[in-house]
Amino acid sequence: MLGVAAAVVAGLAPTAQAAPVTSADSTHTVTLVTGDRVVVQDVGGRQTATVVPRPGSTGDFVNQRVDGDLYVIPATALPYLGTSLDRSLFDVSALIRDGITDQVPVQVAGAAPGVLDGKVTAESGAAFGAALAAQAGRDAKNHFATRGPLFGTANSVRLAAQGAPQQVHPNFPMHTVRVLTVNGANTTVDAALGLINTDDGRNFNAFPYSTAGEARASVPAGNYGLVAWFPTFDSAGQVTSVRVVVQDFVVSGDQVVSGDQTVTVDASKATSQITVSTPKPSNLISESLEYFRSAQAMGSQGYGFAVGNGTAYVAPSAPVKVGGFHFNVQTHSESPAGTANPYSYDLKIDNAGALGSNQHYKVTADQLATLKESYYSDKPGRQEGLARIIFLPYEVFGFGQFAPFTAPLQRTEYVLGGPELLYSDAVLASMTTGGGFTPGGLLQFAAKTTTPVEWLRGPLAPGLSVPPAGTTSWLCAACRRDDTMRVTLVPVLDSDGHALYLDAPTTGTVSTSHFQLLSGGKALIDAKDVTGGEVAVPGAQADYKIVYDQTRTAPWFHQSTVSHSEWTFGSAHSGAQTVPDGWVCDPSTGKATDCSALPLVTASYQLKAGLDGTAPAGPDQVVVTFGHAPGGTNLPFAKADVQVSFDGGATWTPTFLADLGGGHYRSQWTNPASTTGGDVSLRVSATDVAGNSLTQSVTSAFSVPGVQS
Known part of the structure; x- marks a missing residue:
């Protein structure tokens, strides 16, 4: 998570030398109190946070980034932050630091749905999230003017852990700023705010909320940037529209300390509707707005707001004089329902320096x-x-x-x-x-x-991840550094090399695995539900074997349920670096000194199955490409074999195998009529000229469809 913190504070694209390491090890999944999950990853020197919504979620979220921490907040929670809801519940960075990833410990003054024994789990959190959305829908009818306890029973819900870092209290004179939020001269309205000192973000950087039309902040003198979000909600708690106003102001050092400075933000000035036109007709499905403000010296503030397919309006603004300003619009639109050949558009357009009055974008x-x-x-x-x-x-x-x-x-x-x-x-x-x-x-x-x-695209099978093109920093998945061996498998890979994460075991879902690293009849690593490990090995040349068994079942799929993989390879002391510069083999130092890739054989598949994972009875084929672990030498292959099973792996049938060259092999066979309505399993093996080998079997690799009436 340190990579996320550094990037958020800096607010600038990292240099190649400072790029975070890219690997599956830098992935964290956090469960929010609302039952939504957030997957945080390092991807090619950048950070991503992707929301996996709870069932029934409205899908409207905001993200806030300040002081090195990332907050992911359902829009329905915004009106209650700082009063009945603790902001720390949504500080994803702090939750990861504290190891609070699968269940949330909470303190409730009263009672709240989904809280069991002082905790909220991914399953029970759905009840909390649904109740919160219903509350926001009810309170929106009276513009959140007469809010009572949450759910009618909870005066406050707080994180029962350390949570967000303590705020710094500057040692210089402070001034009170009153931010009044209105919709027209005489109508007060709530708003979610972002406020940053644009001279130096370390002086002040926060996200106050305007309740009953007013928010107060104690700040030092200087230049400030302010963004105000004015959302509206329907009865289900879903965002129907948002108005955005940005403006700068100066807090004068000549004010007396006890004096107030008043800044008024008027939602009615946001009259420029954001619209996008595409070459072919398309319907807006979702829209996200992103505000980014960087300070002159150091620090930045990011505030993203997803509005679904609601409408969005902005107020034109003057060009900023201190610091940097960006406001971008991202839209996802799709072809009209019933289009024979469906299509979609994903667009992102930036406003730099100021918000213009014309917010219609033509692509x-x-x-x-x-x-x-x-x-x-x-x-x-x-x-x-x-x-x-x-x-x-x-x-x-x-x-x-x-x-x-x-x-x-x-x-x-x-x-x-x-x-x-x-x-x-x-x-x-x-x-x-x-x-x-x-x-x-x-x-x-x-x-x-x-x-x-x-x-x-199946079969889905374990393997090794491959660094994307252009990656400058990569944590090696199968490498030896001096006499330390480190292997990290990807539990599931599809035919295009995408890595699929295993579901958490729950009722009706099974995710189990067994990993072994063996040498000379001795188990160097023998563990369940892991995909690898690191171990010290002798310096002399020796033979090694990896055995990895996996079972995965869930209601949403029925193929590629069981796999068995065996790798054999030789390895000796690594006294020189053979992997590319920028790779990392020692996670503690971030270096690749004396690091070489292990000669593990890899396999990728191209089944002749349809989008539904089926192939008809009769002639069939698969093209298998054998290779080696990333960073290693691609040795020629001495032999290969492909077999199929029509009885779940009890017996195996040889196939006709053609060597296409370069590690590519085409296997052909016939699916008998007796397999109609059933599954076919697949087993492949290959050995290179140095004796390194892979044998891998996948149960229910594809299906033969039943007879249609």
């Missing part, structure tokens, strides 16, 4: 890159989700929310192309259960190009 076809996306699903009609985080050049943090769709699906997705934009996509395989989180790395697309992308 042309020659600005766009085309992604031919295929979303596989072995369960028909599965509700999946896509979160597409787009980085502008000045951004080191990205926030994403999932837009739902029905899989299996083939869709043309248009994005803005160009070297200044970076994309970090993730798929949620089951929006219903929140299972199957699958990130896609950091990518760049040129305008007027076409790129095919496949998600969750």
Whole structure:
């Protein structure tokens, strides 16, 4: 989490020398008190936070970044922060530091739904989140003017842990600033605020909330930047609109200490509606607004607000004189319902220095890159989700929310192309259960190009992650440093190399595994529910074996349920660096001194199955590509084999195997009529010229569909 903290404080794109390490080890999943989950990752030197919403969530979230900490807050919680709801409940950075990731300890003055024995879990948190949304819907009817206890029973809900860091109290004269929030001259209204000293963010940087039309802050003299968000909610607690006003002001040092300075922010001035037009007709599905303000000396403030498909208005602003200013708009729109060949648009457009009065953006076809996306699903009609985080050049943090769709699906997705934009996509395989989180790395697309992308194409099997193109810093997944061996497998990889995270074991869901590293008949590592480890080994040349067994079942899939993988390889003392510069083999020092990649054999698959994971009875084939662990030498292969099983692995049938060269093999066989309505398992093996080998079997790799009436 230190990488997130450093990036948020700096507010600037990191240099190549300071880029955080990219690896699966830098991923954390945090459960919020509302039952929503947040997945925080380091991706290619940038940080992402992606919300996995609880079932029934409205999907409207804000993110706030200040003093090195990231807050992810459901919009329905905003009106209650600092009064009946503790902000620390949503400080994702602090929760990770304190190890509070799967359940939230809370102190309740009264009673609250979802709180069991002083804790909220991912399952019980859904009740808390639903009750909070209902409360916001009720209170919105009277503009939050007569709020009582939360849920009618709780005067306060606080985090029962250390939580957010203590605020610094500067040792210089302070002045009281009264921020009055109105909607027209005589109508007070609540607002969520962001306030930063633009001379130096260390002097003041906070997110006050205006209750009953007023917020107060004690600040030193200087220049200040203010953003005010004025949301409206429907009866379900969903955001229907938001008005945004930004303005700068100066707190004079000539004021007497006891004097107040009043700043009035008027929502009625936000009259410029944000709209986007696309080359082909499309309907707005979701819109996110991102405010970013950097101070002249040090520090920055970020405030993102997701408004779903509600309307958004901004007030034109004067160019800033102190510090930096950006306000960007990201939209996801889709083709009209019933379109024969569906498509979507994901766009992000920036306002730098000021907000203009014209907030209509027109995108042309020659600005766009085309992604031919295929979303596989072995369960028909599965509700999946896509979160597409787009980085502008000045951004080191990205926030994403999932837009739902029905899989299996083939869709043309248009994005803005160009070297200044970076994309970090993730798929949620089951929006219903929140299972199957699958990130896609950091990518760049040129305008007027076409790129095919496949998600969750089977068979899904364990393997090794590969650094994305252009990655400058990478924690090696299978390396030896001097006489220390370190291996970290990816529990599930799809055919396009996307890593899928295992679901947490719950009722109806099984996620178990067993990892062994053996040498000379001795187990160097023998552990359950891990994907690897680090161990000291003798310096002399020796033979090693990795055995990894995995079982995964859940309601949202039925294929690739059991896998068995065995790697054999030789290794000796590593006295020189053979991996690329910038790689890391020692997580404690962040260096790759005397580091070499282990010669583990890898396999990737291209089954001839449909989007639903089925292949008909009759002739069939798979193309298997064998290779080696990233950073290692790609040795030629001496032999390979592919077998299929029609009885769940009880017996195996050889296939006709053709060597296509370069580690590529085509295997052909016939699915008999007796397999109709059943599954087929797959087993592959390969040995290179040095004797390193892999044998891997996947139960229910694909299915043969039943007879249609």
